[in-house]
Structures are given as C-alpha cells and as structure tokens.
Amino acid sequence: MTTNRQEExxxxxxxxxxxxxxxxxxxxLDLTRGKPATEQLDLSDTLDGILDGCxxxxxxxxxxxxxxxxxxxxxxxxxxxxxxxxxxxxxxxxNSSLTLMYQYVSYMxxxxxxxxxxxxxxxxxxxxxxxxxxxxxxxFGIDMLPLPLLDTGPDMGRxxxxxxxxxxxxxxxxxxxxxxxxxxxxDEQTVKGFARLADTAVRDFRIFWDHAYAVHHLTDxxxxxxxxxxxxxxxxxxxxxxxxxxxxxxxxxxxxxAFLATSTSELAAFVDFLGFQMIGFDKVNQLRHVxxxxxxxxxxxxxxxxxxxxxxxxxxxxxxxxxxLSGKNMASWTRPRGGYFVSLDTNPGxxxxxxxxxxxxxxxxxxxxxxxxxxxxxxxxxxxxxxxxPAINELDTAMDVLVTCIELASLADSLRD
Amino acid sequence: MTTNRQEExxxxxxxxxxxxxxxxxxxxLDLTRGKPATEQLDLSDTLDGILDGCxxxxxxxxxxxxxxxxxxxxxxxxxxxxxxxxxxxxxxxxNSSLTLMYQYVSYMxxxxxxxxxxxxxxxxxxxxxxxxxxxxxxxFGIDMLPLPLLDTGPDMGRxxxxxxxxxxxxxxxxxxxxxxxxxxxxDEQTVKGFARLADTAVRDFRIFWDHAYAVHHLTDxxxxxxxxxxxxxxxxxxxxxxxxxxxxxxxxxxxxxAFLATSTSELAAFVDFLGFQMIGFDKVNQLRHVxxxxxxxxxxxxxxxxxxxxxxxxxxxxxxxxxxLSGKNMASWTRPRGGYFVSLDTNPGxxxxxxxxxxxxxxxxxxxxxxxxxxxxxxxxxxxxxxxxPAINELDTAMDVLVTCIELASLADSLRD
Numbered sequence: 131m132t133t134n135r136q137e138e139x140x141x142x143x144x145x146x147x148x149x150x151x152x153x154x155x156x157x158x159l160d161l162t163r164g165k166p167a168t169e170q171l172d173l174s175d176t177l178d179g180i181l182d183g184c185x186x187x188x189x190x191x192x193x194x195x196x197x198x199x200x201x202x203x204x205x206x207x208x209x210x211x212x213x214x215x216x217x218x219x220x221x222x223x224x225n226s227s228l229t230l231m232y233q234y235v236s237y238m239x240x241x242x243x244x245x246x247x248x249x250x251x252x253x254x255x256x257x258x259x260x261x262x263x264x265x266x267x268x269x270f271g272i273d274m275l276p277l278p279l280l281d282t283g284p285d286m287g288r289x290x291x292x293x294x295x296x297x298x299x300x301x302x303x304x305x306x307x308x309x310x311x312x313x314x315x316x317d318e319q320t321v322k323g324f325a326r327l328a329d330t331a332v333r334d335f336r337i338f339w340d341h342a343y344a345v346h347h348l349t350d351x352x353x354x355x356x357x358x359x360x361x362x363x364x365x366x367x368x369x370x371x372x373x374x375x376x377x378x379x380x381x382x383x384x385x386x387x388a389f390l391a392t393s394t395s396e397l398a399a400f401v402d403f404l405g406f407q408m409i410g411f412d413k414v415n416q417l418r419h420v421x422x423x424x425x426x427x428x429x430x431x432x433x434x435x436x437x438x439x440x441x442x443x444x445x446x447x448x449x450x451x452x453x454x455l456s457g458k459n460m461a462s463w464t465r466p467r468g469g470y471f472v473s474l475d476t477n478p479g480x481x482x483x484x485x486x487x488x489x490x491x492x493x494x495x496x497x498x499x500x501x502x503x504x505x506x507x508x509x510x511x512x513x514x515x516x517x518x519x520p521a522i523n524e525l526d527t528a529m530d531v532l533v534t535c536i537e538l539a540s541l542a543d544s545l546r547d
Numbered sequence: 548m549t550t551n552r553q554e555e556x557x558x559x560x561x562x563x564x565x566x567x568x569x570x571x572x573x574x575x576l577d578l579t580r581g582k583p584a585t586e587q588l589d590l591s592d593t594l595d596g597i598l599d600g601c602x603x604x605x606x607x608x609x610x611x612x613x614x615x616x617x618x619x620x621x622x623x624x625x626x627x628x629x630x631x632x633x634x635x636x637x638x639x640x641x642n643s644s645l646t647l648m649y650q651y652v653s654y655m656x657x658x659x660x661x662x663x664x665x666x667x668x669x670x671x672x673x674x675x676x677x678x679x680x681x682x683x684x685x686x687f688g689i690d691m692l693p694l695p696l697l698d699t700g701p702d703m704g705r706x707x708x709x710x711x712x713x714x715x716x717x718x719x720x721x722x723x724x725x726x727x728x729x730x731x732x733x734d735e736q737t738v739k740g741f742a743r744l745a746d747t748a749v750r751d752f753r754i755f756w757d758h759a760y761a762v763h764h765l766t767d768x769x770x771x772x773x774x775x776x777x778x779x780x781x782x783x784x785x786x787x788x789x790x791x792x793x794x795x796x797x798x799x800x801x802x803x804x805a806f807l808a809t810s811t812s813e814l815a816a817f818v819d820f821l822g823f824q825m826i827g828f829d830k831v832n833q834l835r836h837v838x839x840x841x842x843x844x845x846x847x848x849x850x851x852x853x854x855x856x857x858x859x860x861x862x863x864x865x866x867x868x869x870x871x872l873s874g875k876n877m878a879s880w881t882r883p884r885g886g887y888f889v890s891l892d893t894n895p896g897x898x899x900x901x902x903x904x905x906x907x908x909x910x911x912x913x914x915x916x917x918x919x920x921x922x923x924x925x926x927x928x929x930x931x932x933x934x935x936x937p938a939i940n941e942l943d944t945a946m947d948v949l950v951t952c953i954e955l956a957s958l959a960d961s962l963r964d
Contacts, residue, residue, distance in 0.1 A: 163613070165612055166612065171602070171609065171612060178595065178596055178597070178600075179597075180595070180596075181595045182595075183595075185592070193802070194799040194800065194802060195588060195800045196582055196800045197801065198801075224641060225641075228824065228825060229825045232823065233824070266824075268823075269823040269824075378613075382612070382831060384611060384612055384614065384828075384830050385610070385830065385831035385832065406682055406686040407650070407683075408645060408646045408649075409643060409645060409801070411642070411801075412641070412832065413801050414799060414801065415832065418595070
C-alpha cells in the first residue's frame with residue numbers, strides 16, 4: 131500500500147466514524163423540494179383580510195360570483211408586468227402554473243398534435259431539468275429527447291438540427307432564468323435563437339418558457355433576461371411562445387396566482403378549451419394578490435425581503451461545499467445568482483449512492499436521476515440541493531451530512547480502483 | 548272565422564302591442580344561469596380575513612405552503628358531512644366541482660375506458676339535464692344516450708336494459724336532488740337501484756352523482772335523499788360511485804370549495820392521476836371555509852338565510868306562470884322544492900321561438916335545447932328559468948316578458964292551424 135493509499139484508507143475510516151455519528155443522531159432533515167421557508171410565507175400574511183369587504187372591480191365585476199376564465203383585468207396587468215408582455219396576452223389563473231402547463235399540453239394533444247399514424251409527439255428536454263416538466267411528458271406519452279444545458283442556455287444549433295430532422299418534435303421545456311436545478315440563465319443570443327426557430331408555425335411547435343424565477347434574484351444587480359415574446363413578435367412566431375409565471379414563491383406557495391402568456395389568438399383558443407372544465411378561476415384570490423403586490427416595483431421590493439431570508443442559506447451551501455470538497459476532484463457544483471436550487475455533480479456513478487447514504491443518515495434529498503427524463507441520469511452524477519425550506523441550523527447539519535456522504539462514496543470508489 | 552278564432556286574433560293583437568311595449572322599454576334582463584344574487588354572496592363576506600393570521604392546522608400543517616392533493620383533513624370532514632360519507636372517502640378540491648368531474652372523466656378516459664378498437668365510450672344522460680355535463684361528454688367524444696327523467700328519478704328498468712345491451716356504456720350523469728333543471732329528487736327505490744346496477748365493476752361503470760343542491764332547500768321540511776354511498780357499500784359497488792358537491796352556492800360562487808367522494812382505493816388512484824397536473828389545491832381557502840362553515844348544522848342554518856332571499860323569487864315565478872298560463876294549454880312547469888331552476892315546457896316546437904322573442908325584448912334565457920345533449924331538444928319544448936340572480940323587480944318584469952312571449956308563440960301557432 132502506498133502512503134497515499136494509506137492516507138485515503140485512514141481518511142475513509144474517519145469519515146465512517148463521522149457518518150456513524152450522524153446516523154446515531156436520529157436526524158430528520160429535508161433538502162428535497164424548492165419550498166419557501168416559514169419566514170418567507172410570513173411576509174404575505176396580510177393577504178387574508180386585505181380586501182376589507184371590497185369584492186368589486188373597477189369595472190363593476192363582482193369577484194365573488196362565477197365567470198371570467200382569462201382572469202380579472204387587474205391580475206392580467208400584474209402578470210403582464212412580471213412577464214414583460216401586454217395584458218391582453220396574459221391569462222391569470224389559479225394557484226399553479228404547473229396546472230396551466232399541463233392543461234396547455236392537454237389542449238395541444240387533443241387539438242393539434244394528434245397524428246393519425248400514431249407517431250409519438252416528442253419534446254426536447256434540457257438536462258438537468260425540472261422533474262415535473264418531465265412527468266407531464268411521461269403522462270401524455272410524449273417522448274423526451276434530453277439536451278445538455280450549457281452555461282448560456284441550450285445549444286441552439288443542436289436544437290435547430292433536431293427540429294429540422296424530426297417533425298414530430300413539437301415542444302421544448304425551458305426555465306430561462308435561474309434554471310431548475312442549475313441556476314443558469316439564457317443569454318441574449320439563445321433567446322433570439324428561440325424566436326428565430328424555423329418551422330414552428332407549420333408544425334405547431336411550442337416553447338414552454340417556464341419563467342418561474344423571474345423576480346427571484348440572489349444578487350443586487352441581476353442580469354436581465356431578453357424578452358422572448360418581443361423577439362418572437364418580431365419574427366412572427368408569437369403563437370409558439372408560452373410563458374408561465376406564478377406568485378408561488380412570492381406570496382403563498384400553495385395559494386398564489388399563476389400566469390400564462392401567449393399570442394392573443396392562441397390565448398382565445400386555450401380559453402375555449404378551458405371552458406369545458408371550469409367556469410372561472412378564483413377571482414377573489416386574484417384580487418387579493420393585486421391589492422397586495424400592486425405592481426412590479428412593489429414585487430421587486432417584496433422580493434428583497436425574500437432574498438434577505440434565503441441568500442444566507444445559499445451562501446452556507448457554497449461555504450460547506452467549498453470548505454470540504456474544493457480541489458478534491460469529488461464534485462462540482464453551481465453558484466446560482468437566483469432561483470431555488472444548487473446543482474451538484476458527483477463523480478460518475480455515485481449520485482444515487484450519495485443520496486442513499488444521506489437518506490440512511492436522516493437527510494432526504496431529491497432522488498438522484500429526478501432531474502433527467504424518466505428519472506434516469508445516464509452518468510448518475512446529478513444531485514439537486516434545495517436549501518430554502520430548512521432553518522439555517524438544520525441546513526448546516528444537512529450539508530455536513532451531504533459532504534460526508536460525497537466524500538465517503540468518492541473515497542470508496544477510489545479505494546476500489 | 549269562429550268567435551273563438553276572432554277572440555284569439557284579438558288577444559294576439561293585444562299581446563303584440565304589449566310585446567312592442569317591452570321592446571321599446573330597452574330592457575336588459577338575464578335569466579340564463581344559476582348564479583347567486585349579490586345579497587346571497589354578502590352572507591359570506593367575512594370569509595376574507597377569517598383566518599386572522601392563523602395558517603396552521605391542528606396537525607401542524609402550514610396551509611400556505613405546497614402539497615396535499617386530497618385536501619386538509621378539516622375540509623374533508625366538512626365535505627363528508629355534506630355528502631354523508633366518511634372523511635377518508637372525500638377529496639377537498641379547488642373552486643369547482645365541474646373541474647373535478649372533468650378531471651375524473653379525463654382520468655377514466657386515459658386509464659380505463661380506452662378501447663383498442665376505438666369504439667366510443669357512451670354515457671346515459673337524463674333529459675332535461677345540466678348542459679355542462681353534456682359538454683364534458685362532447686369534449687371527450689363520449690356518445691350521449693338521452694333518457695327522460697321521471698318525477699321519481701330516471702327509469703331504473705330502462706337503465707338496466709341499456710347497460711345490459713351495450714358494454715360501451717360507461718357512465719351516467721345524475722343530479723339526484725333538485726335536479727337541474729326540473730327540480731326533481733330521486734326516490735329511495737331509484738337510489739337503491741343505482742347501488743344494485745349490475746356489471747358496474749367489470750366495465751368500470753361510473754355514476755356521476757352531482758349533489759350540487761345537497762343543502763339548497765326551498766321548503767322547511769325537505770325530503771331526505773337516500774345515501775347512495777351507503778347503499779353501494781352494501782352491494783360492494785362503492786368503486787362506481789362518484790359524489791360531487793361544492794360550496795359555490797353556499798359561500799362564493801367563484802371562490803368556494805369543491806368535494807369529490809368515492810371509495811378509498813379509487814380516490815387514491817385519482818389523486819395519483821392529479822399528481823401530474825398539480826402540487827395541491829388552495830389549502831388556505833379550504834381553511835377559510837372550515838372556519839366559516841364549521842359543520843353541517845352551521846351550513847343548514849346558513850342556508851336558511853339563502854332561502855329567505857331566493858324563496859320569494861321562486862314564488863314570484865310560480866305566481867306569474869300560474870296567473871298568466873294556467874288552464875290555457877300553453878305550458879307546463881315544475882314547482883321545485885329546492886335547487887336553482889324552474890323547468891318549463893312549451894307546446895312542441897315553440898321553445899326556441901319563445902327564447903328568441905324574449906331575447907328580442909331584452910330578456911336573455913338559457914338557449915332552448917341547452918338542457919339536452921348536443922343542445923338539441925327533439926321536441927323543442929324545454930326552457931330553463933334561473934330566477935336567483937336578478938333583483939325581484941327585474942325578475943317580475945322578465946317573467947311578464949316571458950309569459951307574453953309564450954302566449955304570443957302559442958297563439959300564433961294556434962292561429963296557423
């Protein structure tokens with residue numbers, strides 16, 4: 131045994147001891163989902179009661195009664211400011227942008243993407259990506275084509291090739307700002323590339339632009355994202371653009387307001403489709419949100435308070451990872467400037483093992499592979515860390531456990547060589 | 548011309564004059580939809596603000612955050628009391644029972660009713676019935692078999708025959724209490740007949756029991772409806788029962804709480820299905836409703852206040868119809884003991900004409916035929932009157948217009964003979 135080898139074995143023994151200590155501590159920590167912390171929810175507690183008995187809109191509409199699938203004008207205006215589009219392009223919905231995405235896919239599957247021959251519809255899915263996008267595809271039997279996400283967004287050249295080669299490709303999932311889970315934002319060339327994408331009208335191609343983190347910055351000077359709708363209007367491709375946003379991580383995660391923006395003609399057709407399944411979204415809650423959030427200036431101010439709560443958590447994750455793993459060739463990770471996640475890559479073949487080790491020591495992580503279509507990360511490297519929900523002392527312990535597990539798995543792997 | 552004939556012609560001329568008067572008055576009245584009146588909505592104005600900053604459930608769940616598709620336990624309990632079932636059979640949803648119905652049909656179409664041969668799924672639809680039930684069928688390409696509704700409910704013998712003869716019949720729409728639009732309630736034998744319906748498990752038959760008017764009585768001593776779930780549990784057919792209810796006409800029509808009840812195993816499967824399209828319903832609004840409505844005793848008390856507002860409107864409709872049309876062989880109509888509608892039948896072939904005449908005089912009615920599948924009333928007789936929304940003086944005028952139009956159309960018809 132070489133000295134290096136001996137040192138590694140000793141280090142491994144110490145880590146095992148440390149790990150046993152965590153196991154004995156009976157921890158019950160959770161880094162799985164991008165949920166706001168209690169203190170973040172507290173920021174909007176005045177929502178309930180904000181109407182003060184006033185349920186009428188300026189145009190006289192009584193928000194308590196039935197009707198109006200596109201949402202109240204005031205809420206459409208709020209969504210328009212968040213998505214930087216015109217209010218007539220916006221539908222203000224219920225408490226979930228995910229539901230709007232599902233409903234839009236459902237609408238297209240029923241009306242436009244059906245093929246007589248039964249050839250499956252295909253979507254391009256950036257990886258790593260958001261598991262709930264992928265499960266919508268699975269649900270509808272849509273084939274998923276994984277495409278690695280670069281630092282500047284997806285490789286538009288590759289997307290053009292794929293789309294040109296196969297006309298059954300009908301859509302792509304995008305989280306253009308602070309991508310889930312990597313935190314990357316698309317650069318201007320990428321956004322313009324999407325607007326220029328050829329052949330979109332012919333095949334009813336749709337860009338699902340999930341702008342979930344539009345105002346969720348972790349820095350003081352966030353880089354602006356180029357406006358896809360504006361760019362698409364210039365190329366005449368606005369029908370292919372579907373922008374989504376919500377207040378789930380602005381007000382209440384489970385009782386917020388979701389938005390969809392597209393061309394006015396597409397919006398009208400989608401509203402007709404929704405008319406078979408609803409009479410209208412909850413307009414009372416829409417009015418609550420308008421009264422509370424008012425406009426984009428107020429939203430940005432409000433988000434500063436969120437930042438004050440969650441930024442220290444992201445800093446703690448970076449600190450722990452840097453302290454324990456830097457220069458060891460055991461992992462690489464992202465340093466997001468916004469959003470809700472840190473994406474970590476272990477050495478190949480170890481992610482699942484790390485997640486299992488952590489679980490056995492009482493720290494729940496998103497299942498390895500979840501950030502890939504069908505839950506299968508071919509290299510088994512990616513782990514999504516969601517630091518916002520736990521209290522900072524819990525996050526501290528959870529990160530200690532996580533880095534220990536990464537070191538353990540990496541050293542065991544190295545000792546096996 | 549006989550004396551009778553002359554009298555009829557004179558009467559017709561007087562009616563035309565009267566009608567011209569209404570036309571000149573520039574009326575703008577609406578009897579189309581079963582919407583609560585403003586005073587009814589006012590009864591629940593304390594809903595917004597009722598939480599008083601308390602967003603936690605007894606079990607510690609924070610209703611502001613993500614999660615929990617079956618709904619909060621307290622809301623499931625409330626739904627259980629309304630539907631007279633166990634809370635574990637209940638899902639507490641969002642603001643629309645119609646959406647739950649649509650989602651359940653969607654679930655069955657995707658998972659259980661698909662046939663390789665492509666033979667269409669069929670539903671039995673009681674007529675006259677609720678147009679939004681029928682449009683769900685149309686949307687999914689489900690063939691509709693109309694079945695006339697009797698005073699005691701549908702003819703169970705006929706249903707048994709239909710179901711025995713065609714295994715593609717997968718469901719039936721029911722509004723078992725104060726049926727939309729006739730106001731009829733099913734008697735005990737009918738409810739038991741549904742529970743005994745053979746072959747339901749084999750073919751995944753579903754009874755869509757839309758209990759929309761469960762607590763919406765217009766009399767002091769409402770006849771109780773037999774409990775379908777209990778009866779179905781006794782025959783082992785509980786999987787085929789889907790009960791729906793909502794607070795749309797108890798609190799806010801557009802911002803209430805909807806319920807679905809079925810067997811626990813079916814409920815679990817449906818929740819899995821919903822998991823692809825949502826993270827959870829609005830639990831904050833569920834908690835608001837629990838705090839406000841508390842239990843079935845409080846709900847019944849609350850509904851007394853609704854009754855005080857809408858009963859005079861139903862009495863006015865009856866009075867106007869009786870005064871102007873009794874004994875003239877021009878129309879028959881129902882005298883509902885609850886619910887939201889009066890169903891009126893003109894002589895054959897006149898309903899559409901009456902609706903058009905009324906519209907031209909500024910009184911909007913539900914389109915003739917809407918109470919039948921595909922919007923086609925074969926005899927063209929049925930008109931649905933929705934008296935709750937207009938103010939009583941508006942209803943008074945609207946009914947004057949309506950009876951004038953019925954007399955006009957009937958006399959013109961008679962004069963043509």
